[in-house]
Amino acid sequence: MTKTIEDFKKILQEKNIRLSHQRLKVLEYLVQNKTHPSVDDIYINLQKDLPSLSKATVYNTLNMLEEVGLVNVLTIEDNENHYEITSKNHGHFKCTSCKKIYDFTLDVEEIKSTDLADFEIKERDVYFRGLCPECLDSDQDSSDK
């Protein structure tokens, strides 16, 4: 079910998109880090292996991967985009305290509204915000004092 780097290579080759080292590294980072990283997260981490990496390349790569549908952009924050490998049936929860973004199981295809009968829906994002269990716990701690 989950795609490997080899699967992604095939898909890009079929679309005549060059398999540059940088592109594969960005893809690999997203495959291995299911943390919805920002451009900066990806850039800073990949720089360890690729000191010459440019932030513009990270942007270019992510934009290209989004256009071909392999990557999904999260606009759950108002100042910075976050990225993930495209995958179905989940929503996103952002903890307003620790800023972490969590996936949660949800059949987004099941969300219907008669108002949209004549619309063509191509993307569905469900964004929840609030406090995650960890932050709820530490709130508890501090109120105990």
Added chain:
Amino acid sequence: MTKTIEDFKKILQEKNIRLSHQRLKVLEYLVQNKTHPSVDDIYINLQKDLPSLSKATVYNTLNMLEEVGLVNVLTIEDNENHYEITSKNHGHFKCTSCKKIYDFTLDVEEIKSTDLADFEIKERDVYFRGLCPECLDSDQDSSDK
């Protein structure tokens, strides 16, 4: 059900928030324009009546109104925030062709996931993207030629 400017005045006064001319104009604009305007939309339109208006005031006002819960921020676009008077039970659809944002009826409180049992959910946004009926029609037209 729908709040008037007078209702908003009362709410702000109870919170000891000053009823400046600029703040009331921004609120009035949002009440009268259910178009999910951006800061620029609001700024450009209010300038006609308030030539001295500063964009920083529009930002300050919207941030304050969001903090007290009267206004909701939409991060459906990745480059620019959009604003609306807080109201329940609807999702948002953004047409990727004409860029218009539509409301659609949806009971967002009914969206559940067992994964979130231990989370405290404070905000729920449902963002769909695709083509609106008008843009689907004009696609039709152009393919007829």
Added chain:
DNA sequence: TTCTTAATTTATAATCATTATAATTTAATA
């Protein structure tokens, strides 16, 4: 394997939304 070339990467500047700062103005109360 080497050569060729268009595509990609890089460094950098530019752009645009948003926030910060400090001086000026004003709402609300005495």
Added chain:
DNA sequence: TATTAAATTATAATGATTATAAATTAAGAA
């Protein structure tokens, strides 16, 4: 009407993202 803390304004600063142009490289051809 006077007082004053809060709000507004003009402007600069910040930070994410995109544009530009020169240098590098992937991939196929020789």
